Amino acid sequence: MIDPSLIIPALIDGLAFAMLLFLIASGFSIIFGLMGILNFGHGAFFMMGAYFAVTLFEYSNNFAITLVGASLFGLGLGVAVHYLTLRRMEGNPIAQIMLTLGYLLIFSELVLIVWGRVSRIFYPVGLIGSITVMAIQVPIYRTFLIFFGLVIAASTYLFLTRTRLGTIVRAGTEDAGMVEALGINVKRAFTLTFGLGTALAALGGAVAVPWVAATPDMGTNWLFISLVVTVVGGLGTFKGAFYGSLLIGILHQLSEYFFPQLTFVIDFATMMIVLLIRPEGLFGERK
Amino acid sequence: MKGSLDIRRFLEDLSRKKIALVILAAFLVFPFVTPSRYYMFLLAEMFIWALLAGSYDLVLGYTGLVSFGQAAFFGIGAYVSAWLLAMNISFVPALFVAMLFGAALGLAMGVFSRRVSGIYYALVTLAFAEVLFSIFTKWVQLSGGETGISVTRPDFLSSEFLVYFALGVSVAVVVTLSILVVHDLVKKEKPVRTRVLYSALIIAFSAALIYFVPSRLYAIMEGSLRESRITVTTMNIYYFLTLIPLVVCYFVMKKIVSSPVGRIFVAVRENEERAKMLGYDVFRYRLISSAISGVFAALAGALYAPYILSINPNSVLGVTITLNVLIYSILGGLGTLIGPMIGAGIITLLANELPSIPYIGQYWMLTLGTFYLLVILFLPYGIVNTWRLKGATTKKRLWRAITTAKAVLRKESS
Numbered sequence: 001m002i003d004p005s006l007i008i009p010a011l012i013d014g015l016a017f018a019m020l021l022f023l024i025a026s027g028f029s030i031i032f033g034l035m036g037i038l039n040f041g042h043g044a045f046f047m048m049g050a051y052f053a054v055t056l057f058e059y060s061n062n063f064a065i066t067l068v069g070a071s072l073f074g075l076g077l078g079v080a081v082h083y084l085t086l087r088r089m090e091g092n093p094i095a096q097i098m099l100t101l102g103y104l105l106i107f108s109e110l111v112l113i114v115w116g117r118v119s120r121i122f123y124p125v126g127l128i129g130s131i132t133v134m135a136i137q138v139p140i141y142r143t144f145l146i147f148f149g150l151v152i153a154a155s156t157y158l159f160l161t162r163t164r165l166g167t168i169v170r171a172g173t174e175d176a177g178m179v180e181a182l183g184i185n186v187k188r189a190f191t192l193t194f195g196l197g198t199a200l201a202a203l204g205g206a207v208a209v210p211w212v213a214a215t216p217d218m219g220t221n222w223l224f225i226s227l228v229v230t231v232v233g234g235l236g237t238f239k240g241a242f243y244g245s246l247l248i249g250i251l252h253q254l255s256e257y258f259f260p261q262l263t264f265v266i267d268f269a270t271m272m273i274v275l276l277i278r279p280e281g282l283f284g285e286r287k
Numbered sequence: 288m289k290g291s292l293d294i295r296r297f298l299e300d301l302s303r304k305k306i307a308l309v310i311l312a313a314f315l316v317f318p319f320v321t322p323s324r325y326y327m328f329l330l331a332e333m334f335i336w337a338l339l340a341g342s343y344d345l346v347l348g349y350t351g352l353v354s355f356g357q358a359a360f361f362g363i364g365a366y367v368s369a370w371l372l373a374m375n376i377s378f379v380p381a382l383f384v385a386m387l388f389g390a391a392l393g394l395a396m397g398v399f400s401r402r403v404s405g406i407y408y409a410l411v412t413l414a415f416a417e418v419l420f421s422i423f424t425k426w427v428q429l430s431g432g433e434t435g436i437s438v439t440r441p442d443f444l445s446s447e448f449l450v451y452f453a454l455g456v457s458v459a460v461v462v463t464l465s466i467l468v469v470h471d472l473v474k475k476e477k478p479v480r481t482r483v484l485y486s487a488l489i490i491a492f493s494a495a496l497i498y499f500v501p502s503r504l505y506a507i508m509e510g511s512l513r514e515s516r517i518t519v520t521t522m523n524i525y526y527f528l529t530l531i532p533l534v535v536c537y538f539v540m541k542k543i544v545s546s547p548v549g550r551i552f553v554a555v556r557e558n559e560e561r562a563k564m565l566g567y568d569v570f571r572y573r574l575i576s577s578a579i580s581g582v583f584a585a586l587a588g589a590l591y592a593p594y595i596l597s598i599n600p601n602s603v604l605g606v607t608i609t610l611n612v613l614i615y616s617i618l619g620g621l622g623t624l625i626g627p628m629i630g631a632g633i634i635t636l637l638a639n640e641l642p643s644i645p646y647i648g649q650y651w652m653l654t655l656g657t658f659y660l661l662v663i664l665f666l667p668y669g670i671v672n673t674w675r676l677k678g679a680t681t682k683k684r685l686w687r688a689i690t691t692a693k694a695v696l697r698k699e700s701s
Contacts, residue, residue: 038406085664093406094353095667098617101610102663106656113650220606224417231410264421268414272399275411279403 008136010257011250016142016211018249019149023204024222025229026156026241027197033173033236034193037086037096041103042201043223049074049202050214051111054120063124067206074202079195087191104219111216121213128210141210148207153242156200160238169193173236225252228271234284243283314530327526333635334529335591339608340615340627341533341540342583347613348622349544350576351556353405355609356396356412359419360389360581362604364588366423366430369438369598378441382532382589389585393578401570404559416609423600435599438592529590533628536583540624543579552576556622618662620669629670 028042053070060066081103089095130139160166168189171179180186205214212218225248230236233244248267255266274281317330339361346354364385371381400411423430430436543549551572554562563569592598601607611634612627619630637658641651666673 038409085660088664089667092667094617094621095663097353098613098663099660101613102656102659105659106653109650109652109656113653224413224606227410227413231407235406261425262421265418265425268417268421272411272414272418275403275407275414276399279407 005136006257010254012138012142012146013257014250014253015246016145016149016249017253018245019145019153020204020208020211021226021229021249022149022153022242022245023207024201025226025233025245026153026238027200028226029230029233029236029241030160030169030173030238031194031197032230034169034176035090035190036093037100037194038093039100039194039197040097040223041081041100041107042198042226043219043221044104044107045074045078045198045201046205046208046222047111047214047216047219048077048107049205050209050218051115051120051205052202053206053209054115054122054214057122057124063127066124067203070206071199071203074205075195075199077202078198079191081198082191082194086194087187104223108216108219111219115214115216117216119213119215121209123210145207145211152200152203157238165189165192225267228267231271231281232274234281237281237283237285240281240283244281247282311534317526329636329639331526331529331594332639333632334533335587335594336611336615336631336635337628338529338533338536338590339584339587340612340619340631341537341624342580342587343612343616344621344624344627345540345544345552345583346576346580347616348624348627349549349556350552350573352573352576353409354396354412354577354580355409355606356416357580357584357612358604358606358608359396359412359416360392360584361588361591361608362419362423362600363388363392364585365592365598365603366588367585368589369436369592372439372441372593373436378593382586385585385589386582389581389583389588390578391581392585393581394574396581397570397574397577400573413606413609416604416606420600420604420606423604430600431598433599433601435597435602437597438595440593440596525594529594532586532590536586537624537628540583544624548572548575553622614659617669618659618666620671620673623669623671623675626669626671 024042024046028039031037031039031042049070052073053066056069057063057066060069085099086096089099124141127141127144130137132138160170168179168184168186172186172189176186179189205218229244229248230241231244232248233240233242248270251270252263252267255263259266278284314330317327339357342360343354343357346352346357367385367388368378368381371384372378396412396415399415400408403411424432544552551562551567554565554567555569555572555576559569562572588603591603595602612631615630615634616627617630618633619626619628621627634655637655638651641654644651668676
């Protein structure tokens with residue numbers, strides 16, 4: 001049943017998928033850790049990034065510009081959403097969930113109106129096709145995704161540990177009230193962090209397009225899988241998002257290759273088992 | 288006489304709820320005054336969603352459990368009734384079987400989420416519902432896959448169905464009545480005579496109802512069909528088939544939330560730790576709440592399947608159902624029971640009416656989404672709660688004005 005020659009391609013796909021998952025899940029997790037917002041609109045930002053990248057690539061025909069543009073777009077959209085609406089909902093988690101769900105609905109509909117129902121895709125020159133290494137076909141774009149994801153993960157890690165805003169974010173995750181008492185404008189840090197999270201999601205959407213194409217239902221699909229990732233890794237932790245992505249990404253692609261019937265069952269069953277045995281997630285801290 | 292006093296109080300209670308009674312009466316006579324089958328159809332759909340919203344309020348509004356698995360109950364109810372109908376089993380027994388399935392699923396969900404609370408409860412229930420959804424999507428023989436299965440609509444005009452229908456309604460009425468008085472029955476301070484009287488009354492009434500009503504209703508329906516003075520259409524019956532369970536379930540739920548068990552639900556919502564400290568087994572009450580909610584949600588699903596005639600995993604088990612019911616609850620007001628039902632009515636009406644409005648109708652989903660955002664931003668506590676809050680302050684202000692005026696008058700006269 002299991003064809004051994006498929007294991008390496010499945011692992012490559014798994015790692016590439018894990019990097020996409022990391023891009024969406026890290027922002028999701030940091031936002032939850034700092035502000036306690038379960039951002040159900042996060043998948044929608046991913047989707048908006050993807051569609052924006054499609055249009056940008058049509059005009060610029062330059063992959064680098066597309067990626068930068070999509071992340072800036074995600075940043076702006078996230079900051080606007082948080083500053084204009086989400087900020088007022090502090091301390092009312094159900095209203096926050098509802099509000100972000102509302103954005104999921106609105107963005108999904110907006111995408112249908114602007115870009116239509118058909119899936120959209122673009123191919124960056126030089127990254128398409130595959131090379132043969134030791135008799136195994138290695139798709140270039142997926143390999144690129146793995147390295148790209150690792151670079152982004154490393155720079156996000158450096159940002160969180162080496163910069164002032166990153167320190168505020170980490171401190172705020174521990175105790176936001178205390179940080180505020182130290183005279184730091186936590187509100188602004190909140191807005192910026194939300195924007196950064198959505199920027200990461202939009203970037204993830206943009207790099208995902210050449211592989212999985214932009215579809216109007218991707219907002220919901222990616223939201224749920226990133227939810228699984230963050231819960232498995234530990235909600236609110238950066239480390240958890242990274243390792244959770246690796247675990248779920250590889251598991252997901254392996255099951256896609258070998259048991260395609262069970263893909264989502266395995267994802268959600270993993271999440272349920274983790275929640276039952278270790279409710280705080282594999283890398284979460286016991287409260 | 289204590290008994291007569293209670294009856295008087297009951298009547299007073301009823302007279303205080305004039306508006307509710309008038310609305311109920313309006314719903315009851317509606318099919319006989321309008322020929323519009325479209326509105327009957329729409330109202331039946333509203334009743335189904337209202338029932339689902341009410342069941343959700345037990346979990347979210349009263350017990351404070353943010354459950355994201357409500358779609359699982361609804362979907363299992365819909366599928367069970369569809370399967371049973373395909374096996375040529377009558378509709379009313381199918382409804383009860385579906386409710387049993389809902390209860391079992393509610394218990395299972397409660398057991399699975401034993402160790403978690405808060406946002407993690409939401410995630411476990413979501414995972415639970417999604418696992419069920421994935422299984423149904425992949426298991427094509429069971430669910431019909433993406434195309435779904437078509438539901439055989441039970442022959443509502445067959446005499447057998449009418450008998451079952453009447454029997455079901457009678458049982459439901461008896462259950463409602465029993466629940467309405469059973470609390471008084473077990474109350475220790477009531478004299479034994481009153482309790483015996485109550486029990487005897489219930490038993491006699493139930494016996495009479497079950498003995499007389501089905502046969503008589505059958506005769507009435509037969510007669511009216513033959514004379515065709517009142518046209519009994521499928522839609523007509525379907526309207527009542529959704530309205531009556533809604534009303535009955537509303538009263539049952541109302542009774543549950545004001546019973547001691549319901550009070551403990553609220554205690555769990557307000558402060559789980561404190562409820563635990565007071566000696567209540569929080570897990571057990573969460574289990575009860577989840578199971579009861581499962582029963583009503585499965586009933587809503589079971590009613591939905593023959594209404595919509597074709598179901599697939601996405602339309603009855605998908606996460607959209609849960610999101611919709613969340614929106615109904617937020618719009619209407621959590622923890623009010625009637626609020627989420629009103630919310631369900633408003634949203635269903637909007638979703639059906641908006642597409643036919645020129646210009647904005649084209650983008651009705653967008654309009655609806657914007658509407659949600661506005662509601663959440665400006666009415667975060669929902670319609671009913673906001674109305675109660677504002678209503679109370681207005682009343683208080685009026686009262687204060689009156690008392691001040693009186694005091695001023697008294698001072699002037701003295």
